[in-house]
Amino acid sequence: MRKKWKWIGIAMMATMFFMAAVTTGTATELTMYYPVAVGGPLTKIVDGIVADFMKANPDITVKAIYAGNYNDARIKALAALKSGQPAQLSVMFSIDIYELIEQDAIVAFDDVVETAEEKAWLDSFYPTLMENGRTAGKTWGIPFQRSTIVMYYNKDAFRAAGLDPDKPPATWDEMAAMGKKLTKPDGSQWGVMIPSTGYPYWMFGALAMQNGQVLMNGDGNTTYYDDPAVIGALQFWKDLGSKYGVMPTGTIEWGTLRQNFLEGKTAMMWHSTGNLTAVKKNAAFDFGVAMLPASKRRGTPTGGGNFYIFKKTTPAERKAAMRLIQFMTSPQRSAEWSMETGYMGVSPAAYETDALKQYVKGFPYAAVARDQLKYATAELSTYQTGRVRKLLDDAIQAALTGSKTPEAALKEAQKQADRLLKQYR
Amino acid sequence: MKTRLSRHVQGWLLLMPAAILLIAFTHYPTVATVIDSMFSKGTAIRPSRFVGALNYERMLDDPIFWKVLANNAWFALGTIPTSIALAIVMALLVNRSIPGRAMVRMAYFTPTILPMIAVANIWLFFYTPDIGLIDQIATSLGFSGHNWLGDPATVLPAIMVMTIWKEAGFFMIFYLAAMQNIPPELKEASQLEGAGRWYYFRRVMFPLLMPTTLFVLINAVLNSFKLVDHLFVLTKGGPDNASNLLLYYIFETAFSYFETHFAAALTVVLLVLLGIMALLQFFILDKRVHYR
Numbered sequence: 001m002r003k004k005w006k007w008i009g010i011a012m013m014a015t016m017f018f019m020a021a022v023t024t025g026t027a028t029e030l031t032m033y034y035p036v037a038v039g040g041p042l043t044k045i046v047d048g049i050v051a052d053f054m055k056a057n058p059d060i061t062v063k064a065i066y067a068g069n070y071n072d073a074r075i076k077a078l079a080a081l082k083s084g085q086p087a088q089l090s091v092m093f094s095i096d097i098y099e100l101i102e103q104d105a106i107v108a109f110d111d112v113v114e115t116a117e118e119k120a121w122l123d124s125f126y127p128t129l130m131e132n133g134r135t136a137g138k139t140w141g142i143p144f145q146r147s148t149i150v151m152y153y154n155k156d157a158f159r160a161a162g163l164d165p166d167k168p169p170a171t172w173d174e175m176a177a178m179g180k181k182l183t184k185p186d187g188s189q190w191g192v193m194i195p196s197t198g199y200p201y202w203m204f205g206a207l208a209m210q211n212g213q214v215l216m217n218g219d220g221n222t223t224y225y226d227d228p229a230v231i232g233a234l235q236f237w238k239d240l241g242s243k244y245g246v247m248p249t250g251t252i253e254w255g256t257l258r259q260n261f262l263e264g265k266t267a268m269m270w271h272s273t274g275n276l277t278a279v280k281k282n283a284a285f286d287f288g289v290a291m292l293p294a295s296k297r298r299g300t301p302t303g304g305g306n307f308y309i310f311k312k313t314t315p316a317e318r319k320a321a322m323r324l325i326q327f328m329t330s331p332q333r334s335a336e337w338s339m340e341t342g343y344m345g346v347s348p349a350a351y352e353t354d355a356l357k358q359y360v361k362g363f364p365y366a367a368v369a370r371d372q373l374k375y376a377t378a379e380l381s382t383y384q385t386g387r388v389r390k391l392l393d394d395a396i397q398a399a400l401t402g403s404k405t406p407e408a409a410l411k412e413a414q415k416q417a418d419r420l421l422k423q424y425r
Numbered sequence: 426m427k428t429r430l431s432r433h434v435q436g437w438l439l440l441m442p443a444a445i446l447l448i449a450f451t452h453y454p455t456v457a458t459v460i461d462s463m464f465s466k467g468t469a470i471r472p473s474r475f476v477g478a479l480n481y482e483r484m485l486d487d488p489i490f491w492k493v494l495a496n497n498a499w500f501a502l503g504t505i506p507t508s509i510a511l512a513i514v515m516a517l518l519v520n521r522s523i524p525g526r527a528m529v530r531m532a533y534f535t536p537t538i539l540p541m542i543a544v545a546n547i548w549l550f551f552y553t554p555d556i557g558l559i560d561q562i563a564t565s566l567g568f569s570g571h572n573w574l575g576d577p578a579t580v581l582p583a584i585m586v587m588t589i590w591k592e593a594g595f596f597m598i599f600y601l602a603a604m605q606n607i608p609p610e611l612k613e614a615s616q617l618e619g620a621g622r623w624y625y626f627r628r629v630m631f632p633l634l635m636p637t638t639l640f641v642l643i644n645a646v647l648n649s650f651k652l653v654d655h656l657f658v659l660t661k662g663g664p665d666n667a668s669n670l671l672l673y674y675i676f677e678t679a680f681s682y683f684e685t686h687f688a689a690a691l692t693v694v695l696l697v698l699l700g701i702m703a704l705l706q707f708f709i710l711d712k713r714v715h716y717r
Contacts, residue, residue, distance in 0.1 A: 071680070071681060075680045099683060102468045103468065103683065104468075187555065187570075188555070196575075197575070197660070197661065197664075198661070248554060248572060248575075249572075250572040250575035250576050250664070251572070251574075251575035251664045252575065253549070253553065253574065253575065255549060255658075256549065256550065256553045256556075256557075259550075259553075259556065260553070260555075260556060263556050265555055265556055384682070386677075386681040386682040386683070387682050390677075390681075390682075394665045394666060395665075397664040397665040398664075398665040400664075401575070401576065401577050401664045401665065403577060403665060
């Protein structure tokens with residue numbers, strides 16, 4: 001009697017395994033890591049877009065895993081690659097590109113696209129946004145959540161100080177002069193705050209470009225930290241605090257800056273356009289958004305994350321991944337993403353959709369980042385990018401806290417960066 | 426029929442689960458790290474190769490490494506005695522039967538049960554200049570506010586204050602348990618002899634608490650190297666490495682710069698430091714510990 005039950009049990013297990021094997025064979029499964037670096041309920045929005053994709057494509061299942069900030073997302077994705085459960089694609093920092101190539105972790109999109117239509121798709125994005133995703137003649141990253149730095153300003157504070165709320169500063173001198181009028185002597189309101197923790201090199205990329213010099217070349221093997229224009233930019237950043245008195249001296253915290261602006265502690269702030277929707281929802285005052293002011297010219301680095309496809313994938317998975325990326329960066333989805341977050345639409349077509357056209361008409365500040373694209377450059381990205389970036393971060397913080405002069409700090413950083421990058425030239 | 430051999434085999438089999446865990450998670454990783462530290466960083470173009478002590482030479486030339494060691498030394502010096510002293514004081518306070526004793530004990534222990542990252546996010550807003558809690562209290566009392574986390578001179582003390590606040594409650598629990606075990610006759614006898622409270626504490630209570638002090642000291646030393654979670658939220662190594670600690674530097678090197686072999690060399694240094702401290706404590710302090 002017992003023997004009969006034993007054989008029935010074994011037969012049931014065998015059929016279960018067989019069925020499981022059969023069902024997993026039909027759908028392509030994709031795992032995707034993505035980071036969130038700005039405020040807002042973005043995981044819900046991503047889950048919504050992914051659910052729509054799975055409805056439209058029943059033969060692909062996608063698991064989108066929120067992975068923290070850009071650093072965490074890269075660590076998790078690379079750790080998953082080394083383990084037995086690799087991800088097939090991920091959104092990661094646009095500037096991770098050289099590290100990922102060096103680790104032989106990603107595959108170029110040129111090797112995945114086949115039809116002429118797909119090849120044209122690679123060129124349908126804003127060229128400035130593609131700068132961080134292209135090297136050695138190939139495309140490695142497709143823009144998804146991209147931004148530029150913009151200047152948010154408190155119109156009510158402008159009015160109270162006797163300034164025209166529709167004329168935000170357009171040059172460095174104007175920003176310093178207006179900042180002086182906006183800074184209250186009792187310290188309850190500052191003129192402007194530029195954050196120097198978190199991503200100081202990003203803010204500095206804007207200042208340097210406005211002063212006429214970008215921070216690195218397009219091949220990822222040379223930096224220009226000790227160029228006189230770059231030193232001048234750091235000197236200006238320091239002077240805002242120590243000479244003009246419109247900004248607190250020392251370092252300014254990235255994580256609390258938005259709160260500072262919303263509470264009226266600062267009349268102007270330089271921050272990512274990705275915060276736009278969060279500021280819009282929470283500002284109790286009339287605020288405006290403007291392009292960053294110019295010195296010799298206007299300028300800003302782009303920022304944000306790109307889609308990458310990993311090398312450890314089958315051709316079927318690569319095709320499925322590309323379909324997912326095409327869906328998530330399509331004009332309608334990009335427009336939806338832009339309206340929910342403040343990140344830019346990644347292609348001109350996104351701004352031609354009805355939804356975004358209406359949104360921009362009603363809220364023109366949503367187009368500031370796009371209009372600033374013609375003054376934009378790539379974000380700081382080189383080989384050994386982590387170390388090279390940290391050298392600049394340390395130099396900026398040393399200059400702002402007064403422990404080194406801007407010239408000494410940047411010359412030291414350039415010397416170390418040269419040592420690291422020499423081997424790639 | 427138990428032969429000598431089968432008894433030995435049985436002994437080893439009983440030992441095996443613990444031995445496997447210990448070897449797999451302690452001894453093997455240690456040996457692997459030491460071996461790893463002698464290789465160079467591998468990339469797709471240039472695979473990793475044996476380089477001997479090159480990583481260690483690089484480490485000695487690295488100014489950030491020395492800054493990080495100095496920071497850790499200050500951090501240990503600042504947090505260990507203070508948190509132990511604070512723990513003893515808090516335990517003494519709640520040892521007596523004061524009204525609301527259970528509430529006070531819970532209040533002292535609450536910082537320990539809160540997760541570090543959540544606590545660090547709250548303290549980030551405490552330390553925020555002008556709008557943060559500490560600056561608001563300071564300005565209402567007439568002092569000027571300060572950029573606690575942005576000034577290289579105050580960032581490490583600020584981090585130390587937060588760590589002490591978090592740790593002291595944990596140590597207090599151990600001291601409280603030990604104090605409950607001291608027979609009250611000793612206190613009564615000392616009062617009869619005419620000894621003051623401080624004399625009683627110094628000559629009777631504290632020596633009897635030595636086993637707990639040894640345990641707490643080891644924990645405090647380990648924590649001063651281990652607790653770096655708040656750095657991710659508060660300062661990320663602080664203005665120009667002013668609050669960078671060794672374990673945070675190891676994490677950055679391994680995962681931001683992908684230099685796992687250099688990080689292995691740094692880890693070996695950390696292991697050696699901790700090992701030396703543990704040996705020092707066990708051999709020097711052990712003589713002064715009275716076990717009953």
